[in-house]
Amino acid sequence: xxxxxxxxxxxxxxxxxxxxxxxxxxxxxxxxxxxMPTVNSMVKTLQKNGWLIxxxxxxxxxxxxxxxxxxxxxxxxxxxxxxxxxxMGFGWEEVHEIAEQVEHIHAPKFFERMDEMMGFPTIxxxxxxxxxxxxxxxxxxxxxLSDCKAGQTVILAALTNSxxxxxxxxxxxxxxxxxxxxxxxxxxxDQSIVVSYLNHxxxxxxxxxxxxxxxxxxx
Amino acid sequence: xxxxxxxxxxxxxxxxxxxxxxxxxxxxxxxxxxxMPTVNSMVKTLQKNGWLIxxxxxxxxxxxxxxxxxxxxxxxxxxxxxxxxxxMGFGWEEVHEIAEQVEHIHAPKFFERMDEMMGFPTIxxxxxxxxxxxxxxxxxxxxxLSDCKAGQTVILAALTNSxxxxxxxxxxxxxxxxxxxxxxxxxxxDQSIVVSYLNHxxxxxxxxxxxxxxxxxxx
DNA sequence: CAATTTAATTAGATTATTCAAACTTTAGGT
DNA sequence: ACCTAAAGTTTGAATAATCTAATTAAATTG
Numbered sequence: 001x002x003x004x005x006x007x008x009x010x011x012x013x014x015x016x017x018x019x020x021x022x023x024x025x026x027x028x029x030x031x032x033x034x035x036m037p038t039v040n041s042m043v044k045t046l047q048k049n050g051w052l053i054x055x056x057x058x059x060x061x062x063x064x065x066x067x068x069x070x071x072x073x074x075x076x077x078x079x080x081x082x083x084x085x086x087x088m089g090f091g092w093e094e095v096h097e098i099a100e101q102v103e104h105i106h107a108p109k110f111f112e113r114m115d116e117m118m119g120f121p122t123i124x125x126x127x128x129x130x131x132x133x134x135x136x137x138x139x140x141x142x143x144x145l146s147d148c149k150a151g152q153t154v155i156l157a158a159l160t161n162s163x164x165x166x167x168x169x170x171x172x173x174x175x176x177x178x179x180x181x182x183x184x185x186x187x188x189x190d191q192s193i194v195v196s197y198l199n200h201x202x203x204x205x206x207x208x209x210x211x212x213x214x215x216x217x218x219x
Numbered sequence: 220x221x222x223x224x225x226x227x228x229x230x231x232x233x234x235x236x237x238x239x240x241x242x243x244x245x246x247x248x249x250x251x252x253x254x255m256p257t258v259n260s261m262v263k264t265l266q267k268n269g270w271l272i273x274x275x276x277x278x279x280x281x282x283x284x285x286x287x288x289x290x291x292x293x294x295x296x297x298x299x300x301x302x303x304x305x306x307m308g309f310g311w312e313e314v315h316e317i318a319e320q321v322e323h324i325h326a327p328k329f330f331e332r333m334d335e336m337m338g339f340p341t342i343x344x345x346x347x348x349x350x351x352x353x354x355x356x357x358x359x360x361x362x363x364l365s366d367c368k369a370g371q372t373v374i375l376a377a378l379t380n381s382x383x384x385x386x387x388x389x390x391x392x393x394x395x396x397x398x399x400x401x402x403x404x405x406x407x408x409d410q411s412i413v414v415s416y417l418n419h420x421x422x423x424x425x426x427x428x429x430x431x432x433x434x435x436x437x438x
Numbered sequence: 439c440a441a442t443t444t445a446a447t448t449a450g451a452t453t454a455t456t457c458a459a460a461c462t463t464t465a466g467g468t
Numbered sequence: 469a470c471c472t473a474a475a476g477t478t479t480g481a482a483t484a485a486t487c488t489a490a491t492t493a494a495a496t497t498g
Binding site for chain 4: 222224253257261275276
Binding site for chain 1: 303306307308309313316317320321324325326328329332333336
């Protein structure tokens, strides 16, 4: 069974492995805020336990077992975040810290019960998918708001970044998942977008913000 | 801030320190299932951090800070057990294991919220008192069922032991906290007691069981 | 009180996780 | 092809938590 540290490495690996499936030692070190030698030695341990493939001077790759176990940690994290928001009344900006700790609890019944109480949710409070009990993750392809054109109407479905500062920014403008936004105009100069929603007839969002907002186009 | 290991030592110390307030190294080792040398070295660390008083070859004593911090860990444990039973539908026999892990989470808001959701309970699912936010514990003096006399009517208020085997035993006889029991007779030979309650007109409880049942005499 | 049993301590190691410093490889340029 | 800069590795060490074996102090008991 994975230690807390190992679970954190698996999670980081999973989150860093996009397209190419490969992760550099330095990327991992940066993500986990530890030195490269630390990662180097831990990576050897993770390989010994069958979670990843590693060759000297090469980036590392998770094995199928590694991917599954990583997804199961992410499952615990996201179920916890959803539980904290839906069943315990926390704001979406304050759940990450708590979930970072709760995700390391080894008690399947605990998470099963959360899942059941919430009616088996498929996304967490930030719109990220919750892997299933087998560690399978159903990927959904959203569009970034920064790729939308004037006139389009979209629904805010997920965020690519959920730092509490960003969440506070959204809270301050009453922006939450599920909200319908209409793109009023897009500024060619700085790529900022003016949207209208609820009782906000004109809100300007910078490119930096728009990039992080994932939306679904309304038919 | 206490590590998980340190929190476990504090908790064990608190639970072992009755009457005399003193705890032997060997008792601690037995309780925590580690060797005496391990306890010996950890005790030095705990002293260095101000949680206890230690002198070579003497039993150890918690400092006021140690007592408070121990009580705060026990608070997290008991609030969690109560939450699991009352808000998540677990049986009282299955919550200890989970609470042993959840108690180490460092997130005051998480436990405050549990507390609030349950209406600030003062006892856990086994009748043990929940220390307050300052680590103060209000002790209640119950009577053991083994000290009751024939004819007395009492209410089952708490348990001195909550091993899952014992809890299963009680479940099997529909015995739970709050149940009113009438002592029908007491066998002088083996100290066993015959009680009646709910739809159980005659249930014989051994001395071993009676000792662990704490009751309140009905006026 | 001396002998023995029990409790506690010290010494020396081990495993997990981490680091800084020094060294080596790989990857880009020129 | 050669040279540097970046990335990665090795070495050696530190800390936390644990152990076994050996030793010593304290308690018990005839």
